[in-house]
Every structure is written in C-alpha cells, then in structure tokens.
Amino acid sequence: MKKQIKRVSVFLLTAGLGAALFLLLAYAGKGTSGPFESLFSSLNSGIVTIEKQILNIQQKRLNSMNVFVKERDNTQWLKSPDFTLYGVYDDLTAETYEPVIQLEDSLKTKFPLIQIYTAWGSKREQVFPFLRVQAIYDLGSIPVVTWEPWLNDFDPQRYNWIKESEDPNKNGLSAIARGDFDNYIDNWAGAAARFGHPLFLRLGHEMNDPYRYPWGPQNNDPKDFIAAWRHIVERFRFAGANNVIWIWSPHPGYLDFDMYYPGDNYVDWIGLTALNYGTVATWSRWWTFREVVNESYTILSEYSKPIMISELGSLNVGGERDLWFGDALKLIHGEYSAVKAVLFFHVNSDITVTYKSLDWSFKGDSSVISEIKKNLKSVEFINEIVQ
Amino acid sequence: MKGNRHNYWQFRESASISDTSRFITGVLVSCGVLSVASLFDWWFREVHIGNITLYLILSVILWWGLFRLTIQWISYLKIKKPEIKPAPKDLKVAIFTTSSPGEPLSMFEKTLEACNNITYPHTTYLLDDTRDPEFTRVAEKHNAVWLELVDIPGAKAGKINEALKRVKEDFILILDPDHIPFPCFLDKVLGFFEDSKVGYVQVSQAYYNQHLSFTARGAAEQTYNFYGPTQMSLYGFNSSVAIGANCTFRRAALESAGGHGVGLAEDLVTAIRIHAKGWKSIYSPVIVSRGLVPEELGSFSKQQLKWARGVHEVLFDELPANRKGLSFWQRLSYFTIGTYYLNGLTLFLFIIIPYLFIWFGVLPAKMNFIDFIIRWLPVGISGLAIYLYVQRWLCHPEQERGIHWRGMVLKFASWPVYLLGFLLSLFNREIPYIPTAKKAVRGFSPYIYAIIFQQLLFLLTLVVVVIKRKYFTQEASMALSSGFVWGMVAFASIPVVISTGAIYAAFESLRIKTKEPWADVDLNKISCDEKTD
Structure with missing residues (x-):
C-alpha cells in the first residue's frame, strides 16, 4: 500500500x-x-x-502623382488642401490594390486617398495595419483608416473591462476613456508614429446613430464618446504620432452633432457619410445627394473644419445612379465648398445593414463611370498628375 | 597510435539510471507530450486547410513523424540497463566472421588477431568465399578455423547458416570483419545467458574512424543516440533489436527461428523471429569493440539504401508474418523502425512545398506564421531538451554528446536514397546485396546529383522569382505580397543550405585518401579496465 x-x-x-x-x-x-x-x-x-x-x-504610380506627392508629407497643407482629394474604398483589396488601379484607369484619374477598414480587438489582423498603409504610401497615396471600436474581440485574459462586463460594448466608451484599453491604443499609436507619414484616422464613425454600431448612444452616454475620443487622441500625441489626421465622422441622419463633438483641438477633419440605398428596403427610398446631406452639411460647415464625404455611394435600385453621382459631384464642387475630399464607397459585397449582400460597386457600369469622369472637379490637378 | 587521442580503445559503458534522472526524463517527456497535444489541437482546424489534398498529405507525414517521436519519448520512461554478470565457466562459444572477395586481407589480420586476444575460451571461425589461399594462411596464423563456404546463396546470412550446421558450439558471436573486439568482449556478455530465456545479447556498435571525414563523423553521429538511450529503452520493453555486428546468439534461439534470417535486413528479421518464438533479448550499452563507419558519401549512401530497402521488407513481409508471437511494444517498436525510412518522403515533401507555391501558387495550409511558431516552439524546445538530456546514457558521452548537426546534414541529403529505398520496396524491386565498403573508395556518389539538382532548381527559382517580381508583378500588389513570397523563398533555402554540407562531403569524398585505418590500431593498448578516464 x-x-x-x-x-x-x-x-x-x-x-x-x-x-x-x-x-x-x-x-x-x-x-x-x-x-x-x-x-x-x-x-x-x-x-x-x-x-x-x-x-x-520603378514606382510608376508614385512618380505619376508627383504634384500631389510633393504636398502629401505636409501635414499642415493636408489640414486645408487647395484642391479636392478623391479617394476610394474597395473591399476586394485584401491581396492587391489592383482593383483601385483599374477603377482609376477607367476614370482616367489617380486617387490621392485610399481607404481601409479595421476593427478593434486582440486578433492578429486587428493590430495596426502597417503593411497595408505602407503599401498605400508606396503607391503614392495617403491611407485613410476607418478604425471601429468594437469591444467584443478582445482577449478577456488581458483586458479587465472584458472580464468584468457581460456585454463589453455596453458603456464601452467610458472604459476606453478610463484607460482600460490603453495597452491596445498605445500599440497602435506607437506603430502609427513609426509609420511616420500622414495618415487619416476615422475613429468610431456614425457614433450618433443608435441603430448601427455598438459605440452608438444605445450603449453609451455621448459625453463618454467625447471623453474616449480625447483620451485616444492624447495617447497618440503622447506617443509622438503627430502624423495622424483625425476625422470625426457623424451620421448625417441625426442632427445632434454638438453632443458628440470632441472639440476643435481634437478634430482635424469632419467626415460625412452619403449613401443612397434607393428602394432596396422598406425604410429607404431614392434620396438625392442633397436630401442626404443638406441639413447636416449646413450645421457641420459651421465647425470650420474641412469636410470629407467619407462614403459616397448609391445603389442601383429605384432611380438613375449615373445622374445621382453626377448631381452629387456638381453639388460638392458648387454649393458645398467646405467639402475638400470625396471617398467613393466601392463595395462589392456589403452585408452590414441588410440581410442580403448589397453591391455598391460601379466599375462595370459605363454610364456611371462616364458621368463621374465628366464631373471630377479637379480636372486641372488630375491632368497635372496624370501626365 | 592515432586513435588514442580520441580514447577509443578503452572499455566503456553508459551511466546507470538514477531515480533523479528518471524523474527528470519523466518531467521533460510529460512536457513534450502536452506540447505535441497542443500543436495537434491547433493544427486540425478547418480554417487551416488550403489545398485539401496537399493539406491531408502534409498532415499525415507531419503527424506520422510526431507520433513516432512521441512514442520514442514515452519509451524513454522505460529506459533500462542490464547489470553485467560474470561469465559462467566452460560455455562453448564460437565467433563467426565472414570474408568476401575484394575485402582487404590486412583488415582480417587485425580482426582475427584481436579475436585471438579475447580471453574467454572460444573458437574463431572465418567464413570465407574468397578462394584466396592467403585468407587461409591468415586464419591459421591467428588460431582461427578457416571454413570455405563458396557458392552459398543468401550472402552473409547464408554462410552463417551453413557454418551453424558444421560447428557444435552453443553460443555464437557474429562479428563484422571491420570490427576489432576487445579482449573482454565475451566476459561482458556471456553472463546474461545464465537466464535460459535469453536468446541474444546485443552490445553497442562504436567506431574508430569517425574523425577521418565529414561523412564518417555525420554517419557516426546518426547512430550515437540509437546505441545509447534508444536501444536501452527498447530493452526496457524487451524489444531491443539485433543489428548484425556484435551480437551473440544462443544456438537454440537461432535454430528455433529457423536459422539466421536472409535478406537486406537480415539482422532485424532474425531479431523479430527470435522474439516471436518467445525469447528474451538483452541490450547492453557497453563498448567492447570498435569498427568502421563509411568515410565517403558513396559508401554511406549505398549502406543507407540497403537498409532503407531492407527495413521496408520487414515492414511489408516479416512483421505481418510474425505478428502473433510479438508483444504490443515489440510490434510497435518494429513498426516504428520499419517506417523510419519513410522520412525520405517527409523530407521530399518538406522540400517541394515552397516550390509548389512559387511555381504553381498551391498552398497546403493557411496558417498564421506566428501562431505556428508559437505552437511549434514548445515541441521543438522539449524535443531538444529530451534529446540532449538522454545523452547522459550515451556509451561514450565525452565524445558522442552534441546536437549532431553533421548527422542532420547527411539526413537532409539522403532523401533521394531513402525515397528510392521506399519506392523499390513499394514495387518490390530488388537491389543487389552490396557489402558496405570497408575501405574508403574514391568517387562521386550518384545520389549527390539529386542534391545538386535540388540546389540548381533553387537557384533557377530564385532567378525566376526576381524576374517575375521586377517585371511581371503589378505595382499594386508588390508590397502586400513581398513578405510572403520571400518567406517562401527562405523556406525553400533551408534544405538547400543544409544539404550544402553534403556537397562539401561529396567533394571531400573525392579527395579522400584511401587508407587502412586498422593499420594504426595497436591491439596491446586496448584496455578493459572498469575505470573510465
């Protein structure tokens, strides 16, 4: 025994x-x-x-954009450029930016801005997308990163807030402001500082829409949005990431912007989403560009910051899409003079809003292409950079 | 005497097994097994599947290798060293050594003289088919009985079986002619036969020429762990294997197995049959003789091919036939030995995977590189720790310890040989019996051309990748694909860099001086003292 x-x-x-x-x-x-x-x-x-x-x-694209490339490292110029900066977000760019190039070729232009989206979290693909922004910069453009503070993708072992909370997104912005995610934020800030070149960061967009993202008012007090925003910007400044240009991008459908505005010292640009869903859903109808943005533009232009149409797109159901784009660009270049940048929302498969996949892309729609080509305002600039 | 610098001519035995060392082995092995389990859990996830066929092939070969490794680790827990007993008096003992045409006479001078010096009373027999009267003369000079055994089928084993019929002794030590026995050889092994269930006693196979070339050193390095901890743990499961040279058989055991096995893996076959008849075997980790290891790449490859072909024979024929008499661990250990040379296939796949991607864009698995490294490192670290820790049971640790990188180089360069051996077995094609060259012969091993081809293929691929990247890659995909493409090129370069060592060995083999290493051996300096230096 x-x-x-x-x-x-x-x-x-x-x-x-x-x-x-x-x-x-x-x-x-x-x-x-x-x-x-x-x-x-x-x-x-x-x-x-x-x-x-x-x-x-040979960096052909970069060399062909030398007029813009001369200015792009000038952060001050980028805060109030003297011509409209066009850009695009295309969702088929995981392995190559070739779809962007193809769209540019069909429009006979070069996009100074290329947008990418990334969510917060502890997964590998949620670290600062160094390679992607470097790739965009190597091509001669400036990266626009839309950075979405989803809080459900963090490792509970390493983040107290996730461990303690049943739904981490509930009051998540106050946790951010309190410093619970500083480890993650500081990693981003450090990487952004190492990148060293101008970089647009569109953080927590559409924060005033209670039906879309978890950082909206359904989960958070608007005051906490402001506190979280300021906290993040301060962490970046502390890390020396002064190359980051901050885009504050509310939803145009709700006009309570002031409640969410972090202040002139914390915002460089104002972003505005302008998507026309047409008659695809019961809650939507064919909205013209003016109907989508007019009221919000009137208020937001008061902030005396340059405005970026950070998502410009229209579905093809319920109206004439080519005319919609032509009209939108004419308005932007005419009435809406505070708009200094336009990003086309060229998404082939969008499943964020409806249960079926929506196609915002227009690369195959020759009438849309020719209408946009006709109305690109910065013709002189484009001609200069295309030569 | 040149070899003395290496202290070759001294009786040695491996360290005994203390409770502490067994405990530490246990801790390391538990850690290793858990690491493998964790890698297993991570590997088989649906998101990791690339090309499904290649993924399955890759998984089978990788996990077959890791399964073998795990079995080996676990078997270290049973490591055992038999206690040497004094030899009983008046046993009738024969020593068999064989000579074939072309083998150098001077080597037999030395071996037979050394046999004559063995102190325990015995009779040495020279099993000769050279038809050369000089061999008769040398045998008689050293009190050996000369047996002329010409035209007997079955090569070495055939001659042994024929000689068994002609002599009466109860115990037979089979000695390869390149092995120089120490005077105490029989004194150290005969004691084990007091147990009437013991069928054979195998001792360590050590060498005295490994310092003479890169190939010799590498070939010897591949055997060190086997003749130390590996065979000792097989002994723990009563499944230590006979390896031809330095094995003493009980006549009754050999006869019950129908004589010595014939074929390319005759020793393994003999061991299996004897085990199947219920005999016990002893592995004693002592150095009581030293022999020759191939000094140049050609002979090394020939030897490996012979073993690769032979070992598969065991897997396909011998093992199924004798299955019933064997214990679970005996079956498992013969099965793992029988599949050792499958690593020709493993290495081949390891080599071609990056080329499949670079040339055809096919990937077997989609895994995050860092995740893989993080899961693999514990396996690598515990594997290395176990490998190095069990080296305390090497027979001659001062000389044999190390990470054995030369052995690794030869292994990486041997995939064409292993693969050929495997294919020959699969299609049941024969290779002629090739005695391992006893004296280094000049020449370029034919198998090295496959390695040179591999190197050229790499250079060609490198040129193609450079041209493709410079002139035919879209600017918009350059930065995003750069790391992955060059990572694959780096992956392809690993076996190329490693096998460069083998090309060095091949050139060294061209320059090697044909010499007779036994000429320098002074039999009077062989010491059987218990004390170690």
Missing part, C-alpha cells in the same frame, strides 16, 4: 511538473506573441523596402 502511494505520488509529481513546464512554455509563447508580431511586422516591411531597393522597382 505504502509502495502504491509512493508510486502514484511520484507519477503525479512527474506529470504535474511536466504540465507546469508546458504551461510555462505556452505562457511564454503567448506573452511573446505581441513582440513576435511587431518583430515580424517590421521584418515584413523591411523586406518590402529591401526588395524595392535591390530589385530597383
């Missing part, structure tokens, strides 16, 4: 120590995952740079 007890305890001790050793290794692995990730990321961007130099790759 005594012998058996001894055997069992030796076995348990051996297996237990083995398990402890394994957990130590696994824990070390998890702990080094972050540093590994940043090492890997800088290795990757190092490879991009070295390849460019060693293979002596």
Whole structure:
C-alpha cells in the first residue's frame, strides 16, 4: 500500500511538473506573441523596402502623382488642401490594390486617398495595419483608416473591462476613456508614429446613430464618446504620432452633432457619410445627394473644419445612379465648398445593414463611370498628375 | 597510435539510471507530450486547410513523424540497463566472421588477431568465399578455423547458416570483419545467458574512424543516440533489436527461428523471429569493440539504401508474418523502425512545398506564421531538451554528446536514397546485396546529383522569382505580397543550405585518401579496465 502511494505520488509529481513546464512554455509563447508580431511586422516591411531597393522597382504610380506627392508629407497643407482629394474604398483589396488601379484607369484619374477598414480587438489582423498603409504610401497615396471600436474581440485574459462586463460594448466608451484599453491604443499609436507619414484616422464613425454600431448612444452616454475620443487622441500625441489626421465622422441622419463633438483641438477633419440605398428596403427610398446631406452639411460647415464625404455611394435600385453621382459631384464642387475630399464607397459585397449582400460597386457600369469622369472637379490637378 | 587521442580503445559503458534522472526524463517527456497535444489541437482546424489534398498529405507525414517521436519519448520512461554478470565457466562459444572477395586481407589480420586476444575460451571461425589461399594462411596464423563456404546463396546470412550446421558450439558471436573486439568482449556478455530465456545479447556498435571525414563523423553521429538511450529503452520493453555486428546468439534461439534470417535486413528479421518464438533479448550499452563507419558519401549512401530497402521488407513481409508471437511494444517498436525510412518522403515533401507555391501558387495550409511558431516552439524546445538530456546514457558521452548537426546534414541529403529505398520496396524491386565498403573508395556518389539538382532548381527559382517580381508583378500588389513570397523563398533555402554540407562531403569524398585505418590500431593498448578516464 505504502509502495502504491509512493508510486502514484511520484507519477503525479512527474506529470504535474511536466504540465507546469508546458504551461510555462505556452505562457511564454503567448506573452511573446505581441513582440513576435511587431518583430515580424517590421521584418515584413523591411523586406518590402529591401526588395524595392535591390530589385530597383520603378514606382510608376508614385512618380505619376508627383504634384500631389510633393504636398502629401505636409501635414499642415493636408489640414486645408487647395484642391479636392478623391479617394476610394474597395473591399476586394485584401491581396492587391489592383482593383483601385483599374477603377482609376477607367476614370482616367489617380486617387490621392485610399481607404481601409479595421476593427478593434486582440486578433492578429486587428493590430495596426502597417503593411497595408505602407503599401498605400508606396503607391503614392495617403491611407485613410476607418478604425471601429468594437469591444467584443478582445482577449478577456488581458483586458479587465472584458472580464468584468457581460456585454463589453455596453458603456464601452467610458472604459476606453478610463484607460482600460490603453495597452491596445498605445500599440497602435506607437506603430502609427513609426509609420511616420500622414495618415487619416476615422475613429468610431456614425457614433450618433443608435441603430448601427455598438459605440452608438444605445450603449453609451455621448459625453463618454467625447471623453474616449480625447483620451485616444492624447495617447497618440503622447506617443509622438503627430502624423495622424483625425476625422470625426457623424451620421448625417441625426442632427445632434454638438453632443458628440470632441472639440476643435481634437478634430482635424469632419467626415460625412452619403449613401443612397434607393428602394432596396422598406425604410429607404431614392434620396438625392442633397436630401442626404443638406441639413447636416449646413450645421457641420459651421465647425470650420474641412469636410470629407467619407462614403459616397448609391445603389442601383429605384432611380438613375449615373445622374445621382453626377448631381452629387456638381453639388460638392458648387454649393458645398467646405467639402475638400470625396471617398467613393466601392463595395462589392456589403452585408452590414441588410440581410442580403448589397453591391455598391460601379466599375462595370459605363454610364456611371462616364458621368463621374465628366464631373471630377479637379480636372486641372488630375491632368497635372496624370501626365 | 592515432586513435588514442580520441580514447577509443578503452572499455566503456553508459551511466546507470538514477531515480533523479528518471524523474527528470519523466518531467521533460510529460512536457513534450502536452506540447505535441497542443500543436495537434491547433493544427486540425478547418480554417487551416488550403489545398485539401496537399493539406491531408502534409498532415499525415507531419503527424506520422510526431507520433513516432512521441512514442520514442514515452519509451524513454522505460529506459533500462542490464547489470553485467560474470561469465559462467566452460560455455562453448564460437565467433563467426565472414570474408568476401575484394575485402582487404590486412583488415582480417587485425580482426582475427584481436579475436585471438579475447580471453574467454572460444573458437574463431572465418567464413570465407574468397578462394584466396592467403585468407587461409591468415586464419591459421591467428588460431582461427578457416571454413570455405563458396557458392552459398543468401550472402552473409547464408554462410552463417551453413557454418551453424558444421560447428557444435552453443553460443555464437557474429562479428563484422571491420570490427576489432576487445579482449573482454565475451566476459561482458556471456553472463546474461545464465537466464535460459535469453536468446541474444546485443552490445553497442562504436567506431574508430569517425574523425577521418565529414561523412564518417555525420554517419557516426546518426547512430550515437540509437546505441545509447534508444536501444536501452527498447530493452526496457524487451524489444531491443539485433543489428548484425556484435551480437551473440544462443544456438537454440537461432535454430528455433529457423536459422539466421536472409535478406537486406537480415539482422532485424532474425531479431523479430527470435522474439516471436518467445525469447528474451538483452541490450547492453557497453563498448567492447570498435569498427568502421563509411568515410565517403558513396559508401554511406549505398549502406543507407540497403537498409532503407531492407527495413521496408520487414515492414511489408516479416512483421505481418510474425505478428502473433510479438508483444504490443515489440510490434510497435518494429513498426516504428520499419517506417523510419519513410522520412525520405517527409523530407521530399518538406522540400517541394515552397516550390509548389512559387511555381504553381498551391498552398497546403493557411496558417498564421506566428501562431505556428508559437505552437511549434514548445515541441521543438522539449524535443531538444529530451534529446540532449538522454545523452547522459550515451556509451561514450565525452565524445558522442552534441546536437549532431553533421548527422542532420547527411539526413537532409539522403532523401533521394531513402525515397528510392521506399519506392523499390513499394514495387518490390530488388537491389543487389552490396557489402558496405570497408575501405574508403574514391568517387562521386550518384545520389549527390539529386542534391545538386535540388540546389540548381533553387537557384533557377530564385532567378525566376526576381524576374517575375521586377517585371511581371503589378505595382499594386508588390508590397502586400513581398513578405510572403520571400518567406517562401527562405523556406525553400533551408534544405538547400543544409544539404550544402553534403556537397562539401561529396567533394571531400573525392579527395579522400584511401587508407587502412586498422593499420594504426595497436591491439596491446586496448584496455578493459572498469575505470573510465
């Protein structure tokens, strides 16, 4: 009996120590995952740079945009540019920005801005998208990053707020303002500072819409939005990321903007979404561009910040899409003189609002293409940069 | 005497197994097994599947390798060292060594003289088919009985079986002619036969020429752990294997198995049959003889091909036939030995995966590189820790310890040989019996051309990638694809860099001086003292 007890305890001790050793290794692995990730990321961007130099790759697009490229590192100029900056978001750009190039070619233009979307969280793809912004910069454009503070993708082990809260998005903005996510924010800020070139950051867009995103007023006090925004901007400034240009982008459908405005010192641009859903759903009808933005523009132009139409798009159901775009661009260049940038919302498969996938893309619609081409205001600028 | 610098000619035995060392092994093995389990859990996830066929192939070969490794780790828990007993008096013992045409006479001078120096009373027999009267003379000079055994089918094993019929001794030590036995050889092994269930006693196979070339060093490195902790743990499961040289058989055991097995893996076959008849076997980790390891790449590859082909024979024929008599662990250990050379296939796939991506854009698995590294590192770290820790049971740790990178280089360069061996077995094609070259022969191993082809393919791929990237890649996808493409090129370069060592070995083999290493061995300096230096 005594012998058996001894055997069992030796076995348990051996297996237990083995398990402890394994957990130590696994824990070390998890702990080094972050540093590994940043090492890997800088290795990757190092490879991009070295390849460019060693293979002596011709940067044709960048060279063709030299008028713009001359200005793009000038953060002051970017806060009030003297011509309209066009850009696009295309959702088929995970592996290559070629769809952007193809759209540019059909419009006979070059887009100074290219937009990408990314959500908050502890997953690998939720770190600062260094490679993507570098790729955009290498092509001669400026990256516009829409940064969505979803709080449900964080590892509960490492974020107190997630552990304590049943729905982390409920009152999540106050947790951000309190500093619960500083670790994540600081990583982003550090990476953005290392990137070092101008970068538009569109944080927590449509924060005034209670039916869309979890950072809306259904979960948060608007005061907390302002507090969270200021906190994040301060963390970035503290990290030296002064190259970041902050876009505050409310939904045009609700006019209570002032409740959410973080203040002139914390906002560089104002973003405005202008999407026409046509008759695709019961709650929608064919809205003209003026109907979508007019009231909100009137209020927002008072803030004396440059305005960016951060999502410009129309579905093809219930009206004439080509005329919609032509009308929108004419209004932007005519009446809405505070608008200094326009981003086309060129999404092939959008499942964020309706249960079926919506197609906002117009690359195959020749009448839309020719209408947009005709109405691109900065013809002189484009001609200059295309030559 | 040149070899003395390496302290070759001294009796040695591996360290005994203390409770502490067994405990530490247990801790490391538990850690290793958990690491493998965690990698397993992560590997088989649907999101990781790329090309489904390739994913399955990759999974099977990777997990087959890790399964073998895990079995080996677990078997270390049973590591056991038999206590040497004094040899009983008046046993009738024969020593068999065989000679074939072309083998150098001077080597037999040395071996037979050393056999004559063995202190326990015995008779040495030279099983000869050279038809050369000089061999008769040398045998007689050293008190060996010369047996002329010409035109007997079955090569070495055939001669042994024929000689068994002609001699009467109860115990037979089979000694390869390149092995120089120490005087105490029989004194160290015969004691084990007091247990009447013991069918054979195998001792360590050690070498005295491994310092002479890169190939010799690498080839020897591949065997160190096997003749130390690996065989000791097989012994723990009563499934230690006979490996031809340095094995002493009980005649009754050999006869019950129908004589010595014939074929390319004759020793393994003999061991399986003897185990299947219910005999016990002993593995004693002692160095009581030293022999030769191939000094140049050609002979090394020939030897490996012979084993690869032979071992598969065991897997396909011998193991199923003798299944009934074997214990679970015996079956498992013979099965893992029988599939060792499948790693030709493993290495081949490891080599071609990056090329499949670079040339055809096919990927077997979609895994985050960092996730993979984080899951793999605990397996790698515990594997290395176990490998190094069990080296305390090497027979000659001062000389044999290390990470054995030369052995790894030769292994990476041997995939064409292993693969050929596997294919020959699969289609049941024969290779002629090739005695392992006893003396280094000059020449370029034919198998090295496959490695040179591999290197050229890599260079060509590199050129193609550069041209493709510079002239045929869309500007808009350059930055996003750069890291991955060059990562794959780096992956492809790993086996290329490693096998560069083998190309060095091949060139060294061209320059190697044909010499007779046994000429320098001074039999009077062999020491059987218990004390170690």
